[in-house]
Amino acid sequence: MKRKLFFHCGIRSLVKFCIVVVLVCLFTGASEHLVIKGYCHCRSTNTAYGQSEINEEHKDQNNEPNLANNLFIAVNFSGAYLQNKDLSMKAFIATMFSGGHLQQANFSRSGFIMTDFSGAYLQGANLSGTIFRIADFSGARFSDVSLDGADLAFANLKGIHNWRQIRSIRNTNIYKVRNSPEGFIEWALEHGAVSISPSEQKQKLPSKKP
Numbered sequence: 001m002k003r004k005l006f007f008h009c010g011i012r013s014l015v016k017f018c019i020v021v022v023l024v025c026l027f028t029g030a031s032e033h034l035v036i037k038g039y040c041h042c043r044s045t046n047t048a049y050g051q052s053e054i055n056e057e058h059k060d061q062n063n064e065p066n067l068a069n070n071l072f073i074a075v076n077f078s079g080a081y082l083q084n085k086d087l088s089m090k091a092f093i094a095t096m097f098s099g100g101h102l103q104q105a106n107f108s109r110s111g112f113i114m115t116d117f118s119g120a121y122l123q124g125a126n127l128s129g130t131i132f133r134i135a136d137f138s139g140a141r142f143s144d145v146s147l148d149g150a151d152l153a154f155a156n157l158k159g160i161h162n163w164r165q166i167r168s169i170r171n172t173n174i175y176k177v178r179n180s181p182e183g184f185i186e187w188a189l190e191h192g193a194v195s196i197s198p199s200e201q202k203q204k205l206p207s208k209k210p
Helices: 002-028 184-190 198-204
Strands: 071-073 091-093 111-113 131-133
Touching: none
Parallel strands: 071 091, 091 111, 111 131
Antiparallel strands: none
C-alpha cells in the first residue's frame, strides 16, 4: 500500500513538472533545443566571488558558458561572467545565477521559474518584459536596470541594493513580492509599477480571435 501511494505521488509530481516545462516552452517558443540537467539537481553553493560551476557540456570551445540553447533546466551558472550576453527569449527552470556577473546582460522577454539571482550583479541589465516566478533576488544589485513590463510576482527582494537607481519600472508587476526593502513598494508604484494577481493578469491578456 505504501509503495503504491509513493508511486502515485511520484507520478503526480512528475506530471506537474512536465506541465510547467510545457507552459514555459509554449510561452517563450523555446522548443528548439532542450538542456535538461537533472530534475531537482540544484545545489546551494556560495561562489559569489569565485569561478562558475558549469559542467563541461554547458561550455563552448572557449570554455565559456554555452548559451545557444533556448531552455535550461537546473543548470548552475553561479558566479558566471555573463556581462553583455544575450539571454533574451529563453526559458530557465530551477536555474542558479547566484553571485553571477550579469552587468549589461539582455534578459528581455525570457521566462524564469524558481531561479536564484541572490547576490547577482545586474547593473545595467535589460529585464524588460521578463517573467520571474518565485525568483530569489536577495542581495542583488539593481542600479540602472530596466524592468519595464517585467513580472516579479512573489519574488524575494530581501536586501536588494541600489533599487532607487532602477532605470525604469513602468508596468512591472510587484504582486506580493517578499521581504522588499522599506519604502520599495511605495516607490515602485509611484514610478509606474503595478500589483496584479496572476488570475487578474490572465484576464487582461487579449483574447485570440479565430
